[in-house]
Amino acid sequence: MTFYRSTNNRQINSKRRTNLFLLLFIAFFLAVLSKLFVLQILDSEIYRTAAKKQYHSKVILNASRGLIFDKNMNLLVSNTTKVSIAADPNMIDKPDSVAGLLAYIFGKDKQEYLDKLSGKNTSFIYLERKVDLQSVKGLDTMSIEGLIVLKDPSRNYNYGQIGSKILGLIDIENKGRSGLELEYNDDLSGKDGYIVMQKDGRGNKRPDLEYPRKDPLKGNNLVLTVDVDIQKFAEEELESGVVNYNASGGKVLVVSVKTGEILALASYPTYDPNNLKISDTAGFKNSVLTDIYEPGSVFKIVTAAGLIEEHLLDRNSIVQTEGGTFDVSGIKVKDSHGFNSMSFEEIIEQSSNIGVMKIARKLGPEKFYKYARDFGFGIYSGLDLPGENKGYLKRPVDFSSESLEFLAIGYQVMVNAVQLSMAYSAVANDGVLMKPYIVKKIIDPAGNPVKEFYPQRLRQVIQQSTSKELNSFFIGVVQRGTGRAANIENVTIAGKTGTSQRIVDGKYSSGSHNSTFIGYFPAEDPQILITVILDDPKSGEFYGGRVAAPIFRNIAQRIIDYKGVSNLSQPDIITFKNNEQTTEDVKYTAGNLIAIPNLRNLKLDDAVEILKEKKLKYEVIKDDTMQRSLKSASPDNVIVVVDQQPDINESVEYDEKLIIKLITRNCKPDKNEQIKVPDVINLSLRRAINRLIVEGFKVEIVGSGEVITQIPKANTEQKPGTKVILFCRNSD
Template sequence: MMSASRLRWIAIVLAVWAVVVVARLVQVQILEHRVWEAESARQRERTVEVEEPRGDIRSRDDRLLAGSVERVAVYANPRKIPRDQRPGLATKLARLVGRPRGEILADLERRDGFYYVAKDLDPQVAEAVSRLRQRGVGTLRTERRVYPHGSLAGPAVGFVNAEGDGQAGLEAFYDRTLRGVPTVYRELRDGRIASTSLDLRLDTLGRPGQSLVVSLDCRVQQVVEEELTLILSQTRAKGASAVVMSPVTGELLAIASLPSYDPARVGQTPPEGRRNRAVEDALEPGSTFKPIVVAAAMAAGVLDPWEMVDCSGGGIQIANVFIRDHALYGLLPVRDVLAKSSNAGAIRIAHRMAAGQLDATIRNLGFGQPTHVELPAEAHGIYRSPQHWSALSRAGLALGQEISVTALQLARAYAAIANGGLLVRPTLVLETRDRSGRAVTPYRPQPATRVLPAQVASSLATLLESVVEDGTGKAADVPGYRVAGKTGTAQRASAGGYAAGRHVAWFAGFLPMPSPSLLIVVCIDEPESNYWAAEVAAPVFGRIAGRVVTLLGVQPTSGERV
């Protein structure tokens, strides 16, 4: 007979076991009820997402840059198709979807559940599939992305991959906005994870993507790309980029990068050709940076626009390094330091300031930081803080060295000179619209920040007119309009120095003075036949500006030559 103490121990163990069981039941059925309910649903159901129509991308002049056309996808679920019906079904589907019968039959025998037989088919296929009246086979709406203007603004517009995901340009930056919310279908399965007799059922209705209205003007974009194409063929340059922007609002009327690509045929373009040079290529700006140094000196109160500057008669010695000038200049007024692009004069001006004063203006004008334009992969450029400068750094900056900039960064800085000293944010997107065309997020310009005194900006803009009137930028002249700007010829930086025979030609300018409405930056990368900016970049600026003012109806400057 079992002792009383043993019975007590058995009773205690049973009681503890019962408490554990009850606690676990409470945990599973009450505390974790939703978790296990979701796990049960996951095992019984499978979801199928169908993308809703992707939004369009339209230019300010209402040209369709990116859109979608309706297509269909044919799906099958072999678990619902009897084996003896599969050979005949494969024959019928092969005729409809354009795939070999053997491949389709092999998929039907091999696959275990829902799959797509074919995608990107003509919508008429849907009616033909429905006439088959075959359980386990059906169609779902899909779409194909189209780019009616081909390579026009290709790097800015971007492209999508086979799954419809934005991969570059606006397509990538605004991917979530453009794609909307997918419609969700559910496929029920039994306890053995086999499909039930029910077909796909609607679970959650999706929402179409929103469309973008962008600031690009297709007419202006076309002009810019035509002129860049011409200069590439004439100089055999490696590439080119250009920006046309409103200096007042920051709206980009054109942003071009050549070589370009057709987003519908991006697979035919090597990765090197897919980048947007205007925002991704950071290059030394050469003498286009001299006005930035002059602006810093005037803002610091150490230079007056009417002053004479000692250009040292052919060069200047800094830290035991002799830096040559373009000619034997002596005393020059500030306007001629810019017009003749005197190296010694610009260096003399840079050395009037403390390092912090020059640094403050450079940073305030946006260098060394992104512009936050609505494009992916934007380069910050390279700019070091004064604590990392050498004895040659101020001289290097005066010549546009020891710093790298993108065409868009340079455009933003010159816009501050053109508009009276305000730093604007470059923008590509004016508004988003829903499927009915109603504005969802209307355009709200970012407030500009004052970075230069108004008088400094105005004086500097007037000084830059001399560059076009009788300096290195004569080829940028547009008859009838007062043009201000600056040339810049830079060497291509390489590891530890500069690459022989590799140059970059720049021109940055604006018109019509005294109240500019257009700002244009041109960058020609590694021209072979001729690399001087005065002969390569300035003429491109002049041709672009001359055509654009006509397109946009910009009035000639009153009282000027026509």
């Protein structure tokens, strides 16, 4: 009986174990089934995407940056290909060996590479950036899993340090960092493309044809106003002057008087962008724009211009100059010469501080401030380069008891080299202040114009008669006064000297100076202006007329030798090389060409003025076959240019027989209709005004330079004679 019960229990236990195993198996099966359902149904897209990522990758195709040319189409900046070395630290089996190999190839410390390869929390790290292709020829990346060699676009600055302050630099990511590379980065950058790569079973990558390829778009090219030969003259003579006079640095600016074009811009110390060194950092900034200083006697232009314009003095007016010593609010002022009295003209020629201080009182604070402001001091010049410091100009309400006198001789005011240059250019240009610019046009990779920039007249600062009088004063400075070292045989030079004490340890130092000379030529028909500033010369000489004027003379002489005296007053001609010049992006042919400006829809008087500025001959042809209806509030007819020959922006060969034909119509007023306001945003102020007047609108201007906003808005219908307010870029 007992035996039977034991056997029965064993059978029951065995059955229970079988049932338990069966239940466990069913549970396991359901769990697997559930997991498969999640993986294959619910999360299928996630894992499908992850799988694609393992076998597909997008490779960026870098766009080539645009090229940069000087005004004569000399190639200043081109593209080159460098190489970058990268790695996936997780894939490197023998980091010590790899680090040793890289240290041997690049001549660096092995530990530097080991430190980078130790970062296992990343799958991509750069080991070297932008190295020459030649240097990696000994590196066999195919045998080192996890090591990657990438092509990396870079820049080649074809003239080395020449023009480096203008051109600027790019950063490691091929983006603009300074200069034109930064200012026009969007135009130069282009657009990157991409290609999708597929990895096969052996790990080799190849393009996946199922995915579209997007080719990169090259950036647009810049054509500058700069002449690389004149730029070279400026940099070489500036460096020589800095060395000869033991100065800490210096600046030179060369400007086309009639147009505001920058022909050269240089500062020292400088650098070679192709071979940057840690010690070069002091030379990276463009001190022509970034540095401001108390200019000294070159600021006397404000007082002299104001007094002549207001008819408060004439050139022969006699001023008591106190024997060379004068007290201003307890501050003793001395002239380097001790005249008891001087004429107004002699005060400017000999740069008498006492004389200018005394005659400035006739002008008064309000008018002095007005003329200083109108000449462009205390406001941005608008030059299309980054980093400009607009300086500081006191308002009359902030004047102290001696401010007017010291402002008149260039103290208690801070200016930059561009502001000074454009102020003197205004005197040379019949009193008209021009906007400085350094990019002439933007062209696409095929050479077609994208955007062109034209001379912009900001305002008439002084009358033509005043400018002529000042011009004669400045000729006297060079022929009889403090600027005699600037004289050049057979070419009449006009100019002004300036010397100011620098502040050292919080006070003016008699042993530290800024030395300036600004001059232009030929004085009978000014074309080219040169500003030279030396920082803290220590050779024993420090007066602007003795250290800056000789540098001016050397640069001017080289420009005259280069262009020829008879060609100084010729129109701005694009001179191509005698042979055909080809780059990977642009092709140009030989010939002497000049770009014809757009004169359509301008009033005839304004069109003629532009042609006269460019020294181009013209013929006016009246078209009476069709009278154009001009919706104008003015009762007077307006003669408008409706067509021109040669055509707008057409490049034609220049010679003395070239005649621009202007086809004009007499536009009659019609007050009965409402008319659409034209879109003048981004136009120069002159073109905006002309377009609005031609269409029958009145104009109110806020600021100067390029139009950025207009009221009423473009394309809204308004009555003839409605006032359109233009807000310009340099509004204050």
